[in-house]
Amino acid sequence: GQNIDQPTEMTATEGAIVQINCTYQTSGFNGLFWYQQHAGEAPTFLSYNVLDGLEEKGRFSSFLSRSKGYSYLLLKELQMKDSASYLCAVRGSRELGRDPGGFKTIFGAGTRLFVKA
Amino acid sequence: DSGVTQTPKHLITATGQRVTLRCSPRSGDLSVYWYQQSLDQGLQFLIQYYNGEERAKGNILERFSAQQFPDLHSELNLSSLELGDSALYFCASSGTGGTTDTQYFGPGTRLTVL
Numbered sequence: 001g002q003n004i005d006q007p008t009e010m011t012a013t014e015g016a017i018v019q020i021n022c023t024y025q026t027s028g029f030n031g032l033f034w035y036q037q038h039a040g041e042a043p044t045f046l047s048y049n050v051l052d053g054l055e056e057k058g059r060f061s062s063f064l065s066r067s068k069g070y071s072y073l074l075l076k077e078l079q080m081k082d083s084a085s086y087l088c089a090v091r092g093s094r095e096l097g098r099d100p101g102g103f104k105t106i107f108g109a110g111t112r113l114f115v116k117a
Numbered sequence: 118d119s120g121v122t123q124t125p126k127h128l129i130t131a132t133g134q135r136v137t138l139r140c141s142p143r144s145g146d147l148s149v150y151w152y153q154q155s156l157d158q159g160l161q162f163l164i165q166y167y168n169g170e171e172r173a174k175g176n177i178l179e180r181f182s183a184q185q186f187p188d189l190h191s192e193l194n195l196s197s198l199e200l201g202d203s204a205l206y207f208c209a210s211s212g213t214g215g216t217t218d219t220q221y222f223g224p225g226t227r228l229t230v231l
Contacts, residue, residue, distance in 0.1 A: 031217070033219070033220075035222075040205075040227075041224070041225075042119065042121075042207060042222040042223060042224050042225055043160070043207070043222045044119070044222070045219050045220070045221065048217075048219060050217070087159065087160065089160075095172065095173040095174070101172060101173060102148070102165040102167060102172025102173030103165075103173060104162050104165075104173050104175055105150075105162055105220065106162065107152075107159045107160040107161075107162070108159060109158070109159040110159055
């Protein structure tokens with residue numbers, strides 16, 4: 001089956017660093033995404049990893065290990081506005097039977113991050 | 118603002134009814150995706166279209182259908198509505214639907230079935 005696991009909730013302090021982990025088991029792999037979602041709003045794109053290693057983008061970094069089926073999102077210098085849900089998503093294999101088939105993207109349930117003063 | 122638009126923003130209807138949700142992709146994007154997000158579940162992939170053709174299907178119920186029109190806007194039709202269909206419905210778009218594509222999400226339509 002296909003499964004993405006991430007912690008349900010995390011709490012961190014303003015100015016600190018927090019790491020949100022994601023493990024996945026999917027049939028096929030064509031990239032891993034991280035999205036930020038504030039309550040009732042649209043997910044917004046944060047990062048994309050398809051090769052192993054660390055991608056850094058300002059205060060946000062994302063790491064991928066394909067052999068371990070593992071990724072993490074690192075948020076530095078936390079701000080109150082970073083309080084949100086963080087969604088890990090995996091793009092799987094092309095759908096068969098179509099020319100060409102599209103990709104199904106599987107989302108984890110999200111990690112709710114609370115940043116306190 | 119992602120550039121993806123969805124209408125209506127809110128929709129309240131009764132069980133057994135049928136509704137249509139509309140999505141316009143970002144300028145230049147050819148691929149459209151529909152997702153359902155319930156309170157107790159994460160984002161569930163429903164269906165993907167590319168340039169008018171269905172490309173991938175997820176956990177979409179038979180009561181639901183979608184299409185993408187020649188001007189690339191898409192509609193999601195939900196019929197015989199049940200209480201459990203109450204959810205946020207998001208549309209996302211991307212350039213080609215290829216392996217390196219990033220999906221950009223619209224603001225969503227909140228559907229309440231009473």
